[in-house]
Each structure stands twice: as structure tokens, then as C-alpha cells.
Amino acid sequence: MNQTIQKTKNRGWMLLNYLSLIAIVVLFNLGKYHQWSTGISIAGIASVVIFIGTFWRAFLRTRFWKMVHMSSQKLDEREISLVLNALKYSYSIFTILCIVIIYAFAITGIQLVDVVLAGGLLYLAHTLPAVVVGWNEKSVIDFDQ
Amino acid sequence: MESRKLYNRIAVLRKEREVSRKELAKKIGVNYQTIGYLEREEYNPSLDLAFKISEYFDLPVELIFSPEPLKPLSQELKELHHRKN
Numbered sequence: 001m002n003q004t005i006q007k008t009k010n011r012g013w014m015l016l017n018y019l020s021l022i023a024i025v026v027l028f029n030l031g032k033y034h035q036w037s038t039g040i041s042i043a044g045i046a047s048v049v050i051f052i053g054t055f056w057r058a059f060l061r062t063r064f065w066k067m068v069h070m071s072s073q074k075l076d077e078r079e080i081s082l083v084l085n086a087l088k089y090s091y092s093i094f095t096i097l098c099i100v101i102i103y104a105f106a107i108t109g110i111q112l113v114d115v116v117l118a119g120g121l122l123y124l125a126h127t128l129p130a131v132v133v134g135w136n137e138k139s140v141i142d143f144d145q
Numbered sequence: 146m147e148s149r150k151l152y153n154r155i156a157v158l159r160k161e162r163e164v165s166r167k168e169l170a171k172k173i174g175v176n177y178q179t180i181g182y183l184e185r186e187e188y189n190p191s192l193d194l195a196f197k198i199s200e201y202f203d204l205p206v207e208l209i210f211s212p213e214p215l216k217p218l219s220q221e222l223k224e225l226h227h228r229k230n
Contacts, residue, residue, distance in 0.1 A: 076175035078188050 003138035010134045013058035017127075020051040021120055028116040055127075064130040064137075082133060090128030097124070148189055152215045156184040158202050173197040 027044040031037075059065035068087075072080050098121065105111065159169055159180075166184075170177035173194065182188040183198075190198065190210075199206040208221075215221075 076179050077191050077194060078179045078182060079176060 007138050010058060010062055010064075013054050014131050014134055017051060017054035017058050018124075018131075020047045020054060021123065023047040024051060025116050025120050029112060029114070032114070058134065059127060059130050062134060064134040065127070068129040068133060082137070083129065086129040086132035089132045090125075093132075094125055094128055097121075149212050150186060151189045151210050151212060152186060153183065153210045154215055154218060155180070155198065155209065157218065158204070158209065159184070162202070169201070172201055 024044065024047045027040055027047060031040045031044065034040075067075070067079065068083050070083075072083075075083065101121075105113070155169075159166070166180040167177045170180050174197070175194065179188065183190060195206055195210055199209055202209060208218075216224075
């Protein structure tokens, strides 16, 4: 399989996964602070389904998730450097994102810190290293054997 | 610090000895994908890995890796032969 196409597809699945996560957080807050209408409920369920499906496709099937969570003793020197680099970048991205959220809440006076947002940030912290690996790597699985 | 690109003959040697990427990877203790990265010269191995590769092919490390583009092995052997005579 063409590895550039594979890389673009992986990026697309990762973006879709994060978009569905944002949709879940937004829809949950819409329902919580306004009203749980049928439309919001259907959109919420659809977002959860897309979120689970894209998580499987973007992180589990590609093995990016497994790679970044694997013990370093099971990785070779190239993979270790790849994971360390991914952890370094994801740490920076996550820190900046958290600071932006905290400042945005502080400036606007909105207090939306709830279980869904906290869960979303926890998910982000766990998946960002896999996203960094997947964004730069063609694949963890060798397609050109 | 940006490291220099290292050129190598892994792909040629592997094909000459009819060894698959998976077999070579197993022998030197890396993921088979790393062999692909090494062959495409997209990854510079550590000194330890370079020695493991040279030990596997039973060739001096400088014959497999070089910071300059490598000539075909036949040409290099010819030049070596001329230098000896």
C-alpha cells in the first residue's frame, strides 16, 4: 500500500477522533445547561459511536497506541527514540492546551470544568503521544514487505 | 546537534545473502520495520547496532556504513585489489 496515502488516512482518522471528542464535550454541555432535546441526544450518541470507531481505526488498528504504551524493553532503539520524541511534543502540546483552557475560563468567568471535560483531557493526555507518532510515521505496521 | 546522514549497504548485503527483513531483524534484535528505515537511510543506527549488523554479515563496519555515498561493492573490491598490487 502507498505509505503516503496510509499516513494521510491515519491523520484523517485521528482528526476525526478528536473532532468527535470535541462534539461530545460540546453536546454534553448543551444538554446539561439547556435541554436534552432529541436532536442533541441523537447527535451525542452518534458522536460517541464515531469516537469509539475512530479510536479503534486511528489508534488500535494502526498499533500507535500499543507502541507508545509498550515497555521500553520491548522496543528497539529507533522506536524508543520515536516514543521519547512523541512524549516530549505531546507534553508541550498538552500543557499549552491546559493553560489556554484555564485562562479562557478565568477570563470569561465560565466554569465548565465537569467530568466530561476532565475525561476528555485525560483521553487527550493518553492519546497525544500516539498522535505525534502517527502524524510523522508512515505506519507501525510494515506495508511494503 | 544534527547528525550526519549515514549511507549503508544493508539492502545489497541482505539481498545477496537472501535474508528477509524479518530474519535479519530477529538476528540483530530489532523490529523488522527498523531494517526498512536503515535500508532507506532514514535512520542512523547506534554504534552497538552497527556492530551487530557488521558481525551478522561478517564484514568490517566501515565496509557497510559510511558518511559518504558508497560505491558499488564490486568497484570497491577492485580498487582494494589494485591498491594491494
